[in-house]
Amino acid sequence: MPPEAVVCDIEGTTSAIAFVKETLFPFAERALDGFLREHGAEPAVAAILDEVRALAPDQEPAEALRGWMARDEKVTPLKALQGMIWRQGFESGLIRGHLWPDVAPCLRAWAAAGVKLRIYSSGSVEAQKLLFGHSEAGDLTPILSGFDDTRTGPKREAESYAAIARSAGLPPGGMLFLSDVAEELDAARAAGMQVCQIVRPADGTVESGRHPACATFPEVATRFGLPAPDEPPPA
Numbered sequence: 001m002p003p004e005a006v007v008c009d010i011e012g013t014t015s016a017i018a019f020v021k022e023t024l025f026p027f028a029e030r031a032l033d034g035f036l037r038e039h040g041a042e043p044a045v046a047a048i049l050d051e052v053r054a055l056a057p058d059q060e061p062a063e064a065l066r067g068w069m070a071r072d073e074k075v076t077p078l079k080a081l082q083g084m085i086w087r088q089g090f091e092s093g094l095i096r097g098h099l100w101p102d103v104a105p106c107l108r109a110w111a112a113a114g115v116k117l118r119i120y121s122s123g124s125v126e127a128q129k130l131l132f133g134h135s136e137a138g139d140l141t142p143i144l145s146g147f148d149d150t151r152t153g154p155k156r157e158a159e160s161y162a163a164i165a166r167s168a169g170l171p172p173g174g175m176l177f178l179s180d181v182a183e184e185l186d187a188a189r190a191a192g193m194q195v196c197q198i199v200r201p202a203d204g205t206v207e208s209g210r211h212p213a214c215a216t217f218p219e220v221a222t223r224f225g226l227p228a229p230d231e232p233p234p235a
């Protein structure tokens, strides 16, 4: 049966890994000290800094945050803070959310056919909404019906996917999870979801061999019985 809902990872799935590493992370790194000086006492930011101190009690929060960014560690308070910092970049037009050209036409076709679309990323829900709200393909947030980040649960644990299915009000088997990371797909499959690894050569993704694999979203459409977009994606 074709899935009633599609859940998309971002980095390596809808968007280039290079966009995250070479645009988003350096933006946050450059703005970090100024952001903490200006906003560090605000309750939402202060609460995140408390989480950072609890996880890295032997370091200054800025030092811990920089280390996590350098090692691309998906630590929840870092992700929350990055989302806050990126807001200014997205809203001023300095950053536009990268999407591979095959992604938006499929998401639009699937939404038009009544397929529910959700995002599950290590990037915070705030950052997800910014990326899809200010994407290279325009504002896609009206066609997205749910957003989850690591506050829902770790991406490599089956219970996180069970929670996403509960919040969508669907049986896990009616949902398809798309990700570049095999361990995330293992967890989603253990929760009963259909899964597909997105293997984009431009991202250097290695096919695990444990899951169905597709290089583009139109290939996903063909393989899982989802509608294909009316127009071919731009070259």
Ligand SMILES: CSCCC(=O)C(=O)COP(=O)(O)O
Pocket: 009, 010, 011, 012, 020, 024, 074, 079, 082, 120, 121, 122, 123, 124, 127, 128, 131, 155
């Ligand atoms: C605007 S979302 C930022 C992406 C990000 O920070 C990240 O860690 C993405 O990880 P994913 O789980 O989507 O692979």
Ligand SMILES: [Mg+2]
Pocket: 009, 010, 011, 012, 013, 179, 180, 181
């Ligand atoms: Mg990913």
